[in-house]
Amino acid sequence: MDLPRLETILSRYEGESWDLIPVLQDIQDSYSYLPKDELQVVSERLNVPLTQIYSVATFFKMFSLIPKGKHQIKVCLGTTCHLKGGGRVVESLSHRLGVEVGYTTKDMQFTLETVGCLGSCAQAPVMMVDDKYYGRSTVDKVPKILKLYK
Amino acid sequence: MVWKISDETAFDTLGEEVRLTINGIPIRAPQNQSLLVTARANGFEIPTLCYHRDLPSEGQCRLCVVEIGEHPHTQIVNSCTYPTSPGLVVQTHSEKVMQARRIVLELLLARTPKAKLIQELAAAHGVYESRFKTDDPEELCILCGLCVRTCREVVGVSAISMKGRTPDKQVATPFLEKSPACIGCGSCAFICPTNVIPYTEKNGVRTIWGRDFELQACTVCGNYIEPKYQLEHWAKITGDPVETFFVCKDCR
Amino acid sequence: MPKFESIDHLREYRRQLIAKRDPNQSQVLVCAGPGCLPMGSEEVAAAFREEFEKNGLGAKVLLKECGCHGLCAGAVRVLIRPQEITYQQVTPGDVPEIVEKTLKEGQVVERLVYEDLHTHEKAAYKGEIPFFKGQMPIVLRKLDVIDPTSLDDYLAMGGYRGLRKALLEMKPDDIIDAIDKSGLRGRGGGGFPTGRKWRICQDVEDEPKFIICNGDEGDPGAFMDRAVMEGDPHAVLEGMIIGAYAIGASKGYIYVRHEYPLAVSRLQLAIEQARESGFLGKNILRSGFDFDIKISRGAGAFVCGEETALIHSMEGNIGEPSPRPPYPAQSGLFGKPTVINNVETWANVPEIINLGADWYAAIGTEKSKGTKVFSLVGAVNQTGLVEVPMGTTLRQIVYDLGGGIKGDRDFKAVQTGGPSGGCIPAQFLDLPVDYDSLQSVGSIMGSGGMIVMDTTSCMVDVARYFINFLYEESCGKCTPCREGLKNLLFILDEIIHGRGSEEHLALMEELCGTMATASICGLGKSAVNPIRSTMKYFKDEYLAHIRDKKCHALVCRPLLKYTIDPETCTGCLACVRECPVGAISGKKKMAQELDQELCVKCGLCYEACQFEAVKVE
Incomplete structure (x- = not known):
């Protein structure tokens, strides 16, 4: 366990039970997942039962109990993106990367996810790699976008 | 603080007595008492699955729904959390209410076709088979959350909780592993209305949630009492020495 | 940027700021x-x-x-x-x-x-373009001219003038009266009168009080709140500060989706600027009023747009809603009185205070006052954000602002209100849009998403899309929503696979009836709208799937058949590379063949083909 790293995160908060979600978010951002040992420490420090942490970690889409890849691909499946072929973009990515939605490639480079709406509906279909948005990312553009991260 | 509503009080404190009508009959009840408690106290039976008088109501099962207000501005609310107020008009068995209960039971019957309690309750409402889809014919859990609430609120240890949301929501121990917080008391299995939590006792060992608990034998008669962990938990709460609990109820 | 010590100081700074700026x-x-x-x-x-x-x-x-x-x-x-x-x-x-x-x-x-x-x-020139001419921007007014990272830009456009007036000239009661009189209703979907909500909270004798800005904009197809948080963050803060002063709140939170990283950083910067300049913190503008704002990031759950679920997640719990009453205005965050309004609602507040309740109430319809921002997307030519007075007709929005349907196809429906809304058919194009009129045709205002659909959209598929969305997002707490959505999805899948029956339609109708009345929260209650509205207005499409096993819009895959036209196929192999199941074979530069047995009807070949050689029926 990387205790100093966890301490840095915990030191940003006052250690109250309602700090749970922000603390977990910081851990997720920093580690790319929620390691079990770290959660045990969080439970003690925030005085929150481990059951509650497990509940929260499995309820919210942002959290993962297994490590995510270096790059997070989020394909928008909002209404407009759905109508404009967002589903096919997911299939194309899944086929090219060899992973199902929600999983990470063996080389730990990419995690493929879908999201309810990214809010760039006018440019559907939209996808996001890490913090960068790609508009009108139809199936034929997928290889070009992936190339930028390989 | 999470909003809690228990048997006695719908709101923080019960208010003064108010008049309301249930099924056309004038009733007096303390203000802010839950409609469920009020109705039952006055002889109107309302079916429930997730309600228990010693636990905060959260309104999961939706079987206790009642209709409030006057035609045409009526509303369906769950009686276990809805408070009494002056002049409230309540229907516990209107057509709207019965239809909602029938559909809820039909949905639960499809979810847990082998759960005896659900079969009986459904039959009592005229539902003998479900038109809905069964995923797992062996499923028994109705996700009422009584076990989770009992463990947290009554036992006070929180060894189990809900995992995930709709598609794969289930009651689980953290990481689906042996729960370190569990004291093996079996309250979750005891409160479960559909007997879904597996629980065995053999040769002085109780097994629950995948964990074995050594049972303490009574120092007088030798019969098994409860798991050692549980007695230690009692000792911690009461401040008494743990040995106090090594004698069974009958031998005290 | 100075720390403003008083209201006069702010006025003087603004005067100099404007004088310094060259209009040309x-x-x-x-x-x-x-x-x-x-x-x-x-x-x-x-x-x-x-x-x-x-x-x-x-x-x-x-x-x-x-x-x-x-x-x-x-x-x-x-x-x-300056030419525009x-x-x-x-x-x-x-x-x-x-x-x-x-x-x-x-x-x-x-x-x-x-x-x-x-x-x-x-x-x-901007003023000549019909898209802009038909609008009345209040919330969006400053978006295209200010730098969202500059407090000076906001001040130069009259920013914090509403706050100045509120602190200088008005008592808390006057502010609530003004909001009440303006007729402002919640822009997040419910349409609850904002002034009334504030009054309920103000009347509760309990402290501290909180206010929350709901920026958990989750409705697919809606992005006005994202645009406002990113483009005019100080307007949200100013609205909140005024609201806090009126209600007597000491702390505010902005709950933002984590999928909006830019909104989070822009708001964070704006909060820091506001603290430095004395708009937030202790003794704001020397008025004796203390208030501060913190950002809370959402963790990815649509249901957290529901106010009780949002509060639970801010307290460190899962986002399960709880039955109301009590309402958050009575007992909300940490059990204390809490006012929750969404981004657009808060952003309206400074202008209402600044220009007066009468000015605002003169805009809109009898029961829906002011303007509404819509995100106009889908099959229209001019997609984007529009802000129009309440009561503008759908036709004006879709045709005058949106420039009509792409490719001159026929309008089929407009979907409003996100997953809780419905699909409105062409017969209601002349409907003046407000809270009540949308409800009367089986939809809702929601947060303002407007997704226009043409004849290439299948309404059964649209209903299935929303039910699937909600099935994945339902918290699973109450039986009708959890089990109901699962079964609605199952039935729609049967229909889409050509295995549906007319009994299925009756069963869906019955199930919708109970979900709408007996679910805990709005998610389950309104989940039935996409089904009910499509079954009501587009029943023939359901029947075509059930009786003829046909999807006329060519959307529902199991009912489709893909073939490759040997005449047009150039043998470029683009389709072969995309096909995930190896169903396409043939020599290079020769016509390809598609094995119907292997085909999973994913349509990737259809999209990959540059020569329109892949046909679908």
């Missing part, structure tokens, strides 16, 4: 809103920067990356001031010409200006 200052405003950012705003802005450097214009021309310019269809958009010339579909390659012709010579680059699709008339 040459400005290049690059849209970096939700529509333009994914199309390369940053690259366009960088190209301008580079070009200014080359031409020594850095000191003369002001470059700003601002919020949404509205007409997303023309991304990336650039506005040149707008360019669209600007790429970094166009920048040298814009600098040369427009900035140096004062001429218009004709090829980059708006062109009417039907009349082919060009319009270079």
Whole structure:
């Protein structure tokens, strides 16, 4: 366990039970997942039962109990993106990367996810790699976008 | 603080007595008492699955729904959390209410076709088979959350909780592993209305949630009492020495 | 930026700020809103920067990356001031010409200006474009001209004038009266009168009180709140500060989706600026009033848009709603009285206080006052954000502002209100849009998403899309919503696979009846709207799937058949590379064949083919 790293995160908060979600978010951002040992420490420090942490970690889409890849691909499946072929973009990515939605490639480079709406509906279909948005990312553009991260 | 509503009080404190009508009959009840408690106290039976008088109501099962207000501005609310107020008009068995209960039971019957309690309750409402889809014919859990609430609120240890949301929501121990917080008391299995939590006792060992608990034998008669962990938990709460609990109820 | 010690100090600073600014200052405003950012705003802005450097214009021309310019269809958009010339579909390659012709010579680059699709008339100036002419921007007013990272820009546009008036001239009661009189209703969907909500909270004798800005904009197809948080963050803060003063709240929270990282950072910066300048913190503008704001990031759950679920997640719990009463205004965050309003509602507040309740109440319809921002997307020519007075008809929005349906296809429906809304058919195009009228046709206002659908959309598929969305997002707490959505999805899948029956339709109707009445929260209660509205207005489509096993819009895959036309196929193998199951075979440069047994009807070949050789029926 990387205790100093966890301490840095915990030191940003006052250690109250309602700090749970922000603390977990910081851990997720920093580690790319929620390691079990770290959660045990969080439970003690925030005085929150481990059951509650497990509940929260499995309820919210942002959290993962297994490590995510270096790059997070989020394909928008909002209404407009759905109508404009967002589903096919997911299939194309899944086929090219060899992973199902929600999983990470063996080389730990990419995690493929879908999201309810990214809010760039006018440019559907939209996808996001890490913090960068790609508009009108139809199936034929997928290889070009992936190339930028390989 | 999470909003809690228990048997006695719908709101923080019960208010003064108010008049309301249930099924056309004038009733007096303390203000802010839950409609469920009020109705039952006055002889109107309302079916429930997730309600228990010693636990905060959260309104999961939706079987206790009642209709409030006057035609045409009526509303369906769950009686276990809805408070009494002056002049409230309540229907516990209107057509709207019965239809909602029938559909809820039909949905639960499809979810847990082998759960005896659900079969009986459904039959009592005229539902003998479900038109809905069964995923797992062996499923028994109705996700009422009584076990989770009992463990947290009554036992006070929180060894189990809900995992995930709709598609794969289930009651689980953290990481689906042996729960370190569990004291093996079996309250979750005891409160479960559909007997879904597996629980065995053999040769002085109780097994629950995948964990074995050594049972303490009574120092007088030798019969098994409860798991050692549980007695230690009692000792911690009461401040008494743990040995106090090594004698069974009958031998005290 | 000074710390404002008093209201006079602020007034004096603003006076000097405006006096210092040259109204004829040459400005290049690059849209970096939700529509333009994914199309390369940053690259366009960088190209301008580079070009200014080359031409020594850095000191003369002001470059700003601002919020949404509205007409997303023309991304990336650039506005040149003071002339108010707008360019669209600007790429970094166009920048040298814009600098040369427009900035140096004062001429218009004709090829980059708006062109009417039907009349082919060009319009270079913002005021001439029909999309902008038909609008009444209040919330969006400053988005295309201010730099969202500059408090000075906000102040120069009259920012914090509402707060100044509230603190100087009004008592808390006067503010609530004004909001009440203005007729403002919650813009997040429910449409609850804002003034009444504030009053309930103010009347509760309990402390502390909280206010929350709900920026968990989860409705697919809605992005107005994202645009406002990113493009005009101080307006949200100012609204909240005024609200807090009126209610007597000491702490505020902005709950933002984590999928909106830019909104989080813009709001964070704005909060820091507001603290430094004395708009937040202790003794705001020496009025004796203390208030501060914190950001809470959502963790990815649509149901957290529901206020009780949002509160539970802020307390460190899962986002399960709880039955109401009690309402959050009585007992909310940490059990204390809490007012929750969404981003657009808060952003309306400063203008209402500044310009008066009567001014606002004069806009809109009898029961729905003011303006509403809609995100107009889908099958329309001019997609984007529009702000119109309540009561504007659907036809005006879709045809006058949206420029009609793409490719001159027929309008089929407009979906409003997100997953809780419904699909409104062509017969209601002349419906004046407000809270009540939308409800009367089986939909809701929601947060303002308007997704226009043409004949290429299948309404059974649309219903299935929303039910699937909600099935994955339902918290699973109550039986009707959890089990009901699972079964609705199952039935719709049967229909889409050609295994549906007319009994299925009756069963869905019955199930919808109970879900709508007996679910705990709005998610389950309104989940039935997409089904009910499509079954009501587009029953023939359901019947075509059930009786004829046909999807006439060619959307529902199991009912489709793909073939490759040997005449047009060039044998480029693009389809072979895409096919995930190896169903396409043949020699290179020869016509390919598709094995129907293996085909999973994913349509990837259809999309990959550049020669329209893949056919579908």
